[in-house]
Amino acid sequence: MDRTPGLSVRFKLTLSYAGFLMIAGVLLLAAVWVFLLRYVPDRAMLINPDDRPANGVFPIRSALLDVFAPRAAAVLAFLLVFGLLGGWLLAGRMLAPLTRIADATRMATSGSLAHRIRLPGRKDEFRELADAFDAMLARLEAHVAEQRRFAANASHELRTPLAISQALLDVARNDPTQDLGEILDRLHVVNTRAIDLTEALLVLSRADQRSFTRTPVDLSLLVEEATETLLPLAEKRGVTVETSGDVAPAFGSAALLLQLTTNLVHNAIVHNLPEKGTVRVETAVGPETVVLTVENSGEKLSPQSALTFTEPFQRGTERVRRDHAGVGLGLAIVQRITEVHDGSLTITPRAAGGLRIAVQLPAPPARFTDRTSGQ
CATH class of the missing domain: 1.20.58 (Methane Monooxygenase Hydroxylase; Chain G, domain 1)
Structure with missing residues (x-):
C-alpha cells in the first residue's frame, strides 16, 4: 500500500539524539551560570593605592556575561553539530539489524523462502526478532513444500x-x-x-x-457410531471389533472428530490380517486430556515405516490393490484433525503385528464440563 512520504526513522532518531544532547548542554550551562551568579558578587570595589581619584565600584556580573555568553553559544553550536553527526552514525548502527530484516522480508515477498537473517551478536531485542523471523521463514518454507508435494x-x-x-x-x-x-x-x-x-x-x-465451532463431544459415542457404521465391512473381512472405555468428553467439532474416529477404525479394519483379524477401540480420560486408542492385528511393521503413514498418499504397495483400501489420506486427515484440535497423534507398531494409534485431545473447559454433568 502507498504511504505518505515522511521523515525516515534514522533521521528522527538523529534529531532525537541531537535534541537530547542540546537540552543536556543547555541545562549544564544554566547550572554553571547559576553557580557563577551565586558566588560572584554583582559589583566589586577597585582600589588603587597609587591613584586615589581612580578608586570606585565596578560591575562584575555584566562583564562575566559578556565573556560567558559567546563561549556558551559556541559550546551549544558544537553540541548541535556533534549531536547531529553522532546521532546519524548511532542511529544507522542501531537500525542496521532492521535493514537486514527488511531485506529478508523483501526476498520472502518475492518468493525466496530459503534466505535466513542469522543475525550475529548477543541475544537482544533485535536478535530475538531476527530469530523469530527465521523460524517463521523455516515454517513457511516447510509448509509451502508440503503444499506443493x-x-x-x-x-x-x-x-x-x-x-x-x-x-x-x-x-x-x-x-x-x-x-x-x-x-x-x-x-x-x-x-x-x-x-x-x-x-x-x-x-x-x-x-x-480451522473454520468450525468447538462444542463438548463424547468420544465414546463417536466410537459407537463409527463401529456400527463399519460393522458390515468388518464382518465381510472377518475382523472382530471390540470397544471399551469410559465416557470421554472432548472439545471440538463433532463432525471432524467423527471423521477422525471413522478413519481410524476403517484403517484398522482394512489393513488387518486376511482372516480372523481383531480391532480394539478404547477411550480413556486423564486429568486434562482424553485419549482414543485404536489397535489392530496385521503384518509386522518397522518404526521407520510407521512414521510415513501420516504423509498424504503414503500407502504400502500391498495395500493399494485391496478393496476399500482408501485414497491414501485416512491417517493424513486424522493427523490434521488432531492438530487443529490442539492434540497429539502417536503411531506405534505392535510387536505381534499391526499398529497402535493413540489420539490425545484436550479435555473441555471446566464451564462446559460442569454444564454437561449438571444436565
Missing part, C-alpha cells in the same frame, strides 16, 4: 481415475462388442474412488482452515 500427489491421484475412465469410454465407443455392463461397473468403481478422494481432500481443506 500434496498438490502434486493429489493431481496424480485424481489423474489416475480420470485416465481410466477415459480409457473405458474409448473402449466402449470404439469396440461395440465389449460388454457394456462390465464397463459400467468398472466406471462406477473408478468414479466412486474419485468421489471419495475429492471428499477426503475437502475434509482435509476444512480441517486446515
Whole structure:
C-alpha cells in the first residue's frame, strides 16, 4: 500500500539524539551560570593605592556575561553539530539489524523462502526478532513444500481415475462388442474412488482452515457410531471389533472428530490380517486430556515405516490393490484433525503385528464440563 512520504526513522532518531544532547548542554550551562551568579558578587570595589581619584565600584556580573555568553553559544553550536553527526552514525548502527530484516522480508515477498537473517551478536531485542523471523521463514518454507508435494500427489491421484475412465469410454465407443455392463461397473468403481478422494481432500481443506465451532463431544459415542457404521465391512473381512472405555468428553467439532474416529477404525479394519483379524477401540480420560486408542492385528511393521503413514498418499504397495483400501489420506486427515484440535497423534507398531494409534485431545473447559454433568 502507498504511504505518505515522511521523515525516515534514522533521521528522527538523529534529531532525537541531537535534541537530547542540546537540552543536556543547555541545562549544564544554566547550572554553571547559576553557580557563577551565586558566588560572584554583582559589583566589586577597585582600589588603587597609587591613584586615589581612580578608586570606585565596578560591575562584575555584566562583564562575566559578556565573556560567558559567546563561549556558551559556541559550546551549544558544537553540541548541535556533534549531536547531529553522532546521532546519524548511532542511529544507522542501531537500525542496521532492521535493514537486514527488511531485506529478508523483501526476498520472502518475492518468493525466496530459503534466505535466513542469522543475525550475529548477543541475544537482544533485535536478535530475538531476527530469530523469530527465521523460524517463521523455516515454517513457511516447510509448509509451502508440503503444499506443493500434496498438490502434486493429489493431481496424480485424481489423474489416475480420470485416465481410466477415459480409457473405458474409448473402449466402449470404439469396440461395440465389449460388454457394456462390465464397463459400467468398472466406471462406477473408478468414479466412486474419485468421489471419495475429492471428499477426503475437502475434509482435509476444512480441517486446515480451522473454520468450525468447538462444542463438548463424547468420544465414546463417536466410537459407537463409527463401529456400527463399519460393522458390515468388518464382518465381510472377518475382523472382530471390540470397544471399551469410559465416557470421554472432548472439545471440538463433532463432525471432524467423527471423521477422525471413522478413519481410524476403517484403517484398522482394512489393513488387518486376511482372516480372523481383531480391532480394539478404547477411550480413556486423564486429568486434562482424553485419549482414543485404536489397535489392530496385521503384518509386522518397522518404526521407520510407521512414521510415513501420516504423509498424504503414503500407502504400502500391498495395500493399494485391496478393496476399500482408501485414497491414501485416512491417517493424513486424522493427523490434521488432531492438530487443529490442539492434540497429539502417536503411531506405534505392535510387536505381534499391526499398529497402535493413540489420539490425545484436550479435555473441555471446566464451564462446559460442569454444564454437561449438571444436565
